[in-house]
Amino acid sequence: MENIQAIKQRFEIIGNDQKLNRAIEKAIQVAPTDISVLVTGESGVGKEAIPKIIHSLSHRKHAKYIAVNCGAIPEGTIDSELFGHEKGAFTGATQTRSGYFEVADGGTIFLDEVGELPLTTQVRLLRVLENGEFLKVGSSQVQKTNVRIVAATNVNMFEAIKKEKFREDLYYRLSTVEISIPPLRERQDDIHLLFRKFASDFGQKYKMPTIRLDDDAVDLLLKYRWPGNIRQLRNIAEQVSVLEESRSVSWATLNGYLPNSNNSNLPAVVGQKKAESDFSNEREILYKVLFDMKSDLNDLKKLTLELMKNNDGEKVQEENEGLIKKIYGDNGEEVEDDYRDSREVLRLPEPRAEMPAPKPPTEDKYHFAEEIQEEETLSLQEKEVELIKKSLERNRGKRKAAAAELGISERTLYRKIKQYDL
Numbered sequence: 001m002e003n004i005q006a007i008k009q010r011f012e013i014i015g016n017d018q019k020l021n022r023a024i025e026k027a028i029q030v031a032p033t034d035i036s037v038l039v040t041g042e043s044g045v046g047k048e049a050i051p052k053i054i055h056s057l058s059h060r061k062h063a064k065y066i067a068v069n070c071g072a073i074p075e076g077t078i079d080s081e082l083f084g085h086e087k088g089a090f091t092g093a094t095q096t097r098s099g100y101f102e103v104a105d106g107g108t109i110f111l112d113e114v115g116e117l118p119l120t121t122q123v124r125l126l127r128v129l130e131n132g133e134f135l136k137v138g139s140s141q142v143q144k145t146n147v148r149i150v151a152a153t154n155v156n157m158f159e160a161i162k163k164e165k166f167r168e169d170l171y172y173r174l175s176t177v178e179i180s181i182p183p184l185r186e187r188q189d190d191i192h193l194l195f196r197k198f199a200s201d202f203g204q205k206y207k208m209p210t211i212r213l214d215d216d217a218v219d220l221l222l223k224y225r226w227p228g229n230i231r232q233l234r235n236i237a238e239q240v241s242v243l244e245e246s247r248s249v250s251w252a253t254l255n256g257y258l259p260n261s262n263n264s265n266l267p268a269v270v271g272q273k274k275a276e277s278d279f280s281n282e283r284e285i286l287y288k289v290l291f292d293m294k295s296d297l298n299d300l301k302k303l304t305l306e307l308m309k310n311n312d313g314e315k316v317q318e319e320n321e322g323l324i325k326k327i328y329g330d331n332g333e334e335v336e337d338d339y340r341d342s343r344e345v346l347r348l349p350e351p352r353a354e355m356p357a358p359k360p361p362t363e364d365k366y367h368f369a370e371e372i373q374e375e376e377t378l379s380l381q382e383k384e385v386e387l388i389k390k391s392l393e394r395n396r397g398k399r400k401a402a403a404a405e406l407g408i409s410e411r412t413l414y415r416k417i418k419q420y421d422l
Helices: 004-010 018-030 049-056 078-083 119-131 157-162 168-174 188-205 215-223 229-243 251-255 280-309 313-319 321-328 332-346 363-394 399-406 410-420
Strands: 037-040 065-069 108-112 133-135 142-144 148-153 177-180
Touching: 004 018, 018 049, 018 177, 037 049, 037 168, 049 065, 049 108, 049 148, 078 119, 119 133, 119 168, 157 168, 188 215, 188 229, 215 251, 229 251, 363 399, 363 410, 399 410
Parallel strands: 037 148, 037 177, 065 108, 108 148
Antiparallel strands: 133 142
16 A cells, blocks of 8 residues: 555645645545545635546556536436436437546546535435445436446535435435545645645746745735635646746735735635525515404404494493503503594495395385485484583583593593584
8 A cells, every 4th residue: 555655746736734645545545445435625625636646546446536516517418427328318419428427447536526416416326325226317217327326416415415415315425434535724834835846837838937926925825715715726736936027926916816814814714604595584474464464454354343243332442442452552441542543544435324134125225225324324423412512511621531421532522522523
């Protein structure tokens, strides 16, 4: 078994970080087996080196090694790419095609960005992991394959499972052994080492002297958080090598190539759970308010109907005291005012004196009944005006005392005075 330093030289892995060494060590240990491996880490940390190490140290090293970027294949064709298809299976399928799992039989398949796989493809992949079987698109014939699967993702798999974007059973099948690659910001001692290696490579490639950083530029290089990790560091080294005439790079020069470098030494929030935008809590509160309003409206209708059916409003008020307080709060003594206001809102007719239901009348009798009701209504109004006048005279114009004598609120009395122009 090769040691870690030999593997680093063979695969051009630069760095002495303890976490990086541990990841390589796990890859070396798991390589001789057929265990499925899941490589995790942020984008640009170099996850693709791990499956190459595993394949090269396994008994499958002489068979095919195929790397598939799952995020780069359209959803409509990924099943065909992975498992193949029969002629005529879909529009454009002019001939039978073998998929990667058939071509790589006996070898290793590296599924990069496996977290981007559609759910339907995840079901097919789970079947391959469980019993080595798959179906070509458009075929009913089960085929066997013997492949080693190494997958990689920069997605938080537990969040993806929680959001039902990734199958939990497939995750545990893939992650029999999980290897995590640390981000570049956690490999402080490796940053300058990597930059010098990239600068040397680009100097040879473009046939120019290698760039060098002064002390302040090195300090800036180490403080920057490198969200794009090694890939971003390599791109910065290439840009500076090509664009700068001076081979000595100062702090100001390097700072011009680093996006958001002013915030480079601030702590970053990594893996913070984002608030979901479905406003579920707000919807629940809104539904509750609407249901409460509906309940109160039904209670209001019930109370209004009771008042319409009964002449004795005070009796109804006593019998429905709890209901009135629920609807009108502590102003139960002014329920008559609110009752009239609610009638205006609901546009309900004024209650009339109860009369025995007559037999179906002729047209003439019907008109006669209407005249009787109108006369009664007018006489009641006149009696009300007369009672208010007498009460005001008896109490020498004191509205509060008159209202108490009439058994109504002062506000109601004021309204009637204004209504009848007394």
